[in-house]
Amino acid sequence: KNEVEQSPQNLTAQEGEFITINCSYSVGISALHWLQQHPGGGIVSLFMLSSGKKKHGRLIATINIQEKHSSLHITASHPRDSAVYICAVWKGGGSRLTFGEGTQLTVNP
């Protein structure tokens, strides 16, 4: 079993919908990252969080340390949000990120 599990693997939405991507992990962590990868390969870091909630524009990331769970929400989704969203954790006392397999999001106009 992977230490970082994302759901769903694939998600198709209509423009304007509210989207949630989930990430569960099975290890103690010092930080959790959400990354975005557009077609063509480039990866951008969206959030790094260790507690609570962060917001950037239409993106919101939350984390529940006790439940070992994080969610990435996109409000008022747009076709340009179509990308792979990747969850990654930095284990407590660790030296590298452990990645989930990613969620492919497609937003149709």
Add this chain to the structure above:
Amino acid sequence: DVKVTQSSRYLVKRTGEKVFLECVQDMDHENMFWYRQDPGLGLRLIYFSYDVKMKEKGDIPEGYSVSREKKERFSLILESASTNQTSMYLCASSLGLAGAPRADTQYFGPGTRLTVL
């Protein structure tokens, strides 16, 4: 803005060739990383470095080596390329601490898609 550049976007090599992938960052970051990305397997760490001339093995170091002679440059070397090393290779850097890894935001390069024939 942090900029991480990789020497090639696409590369085609033959089995047995020695391959060099170069990564340069311009933000004086301490930590640098090499990943490969394959369908269904996600991102996997090959090697990382948290200081000049220091390197640590990641999860899949076999068949690879690295070099970090200057702070801004981290090279990945395939000593004798094989077809199972056909993949997307991504470099990343983070601020970090000199001599120690730290859970900072990582900045990724555009990737090199390597094909080994």
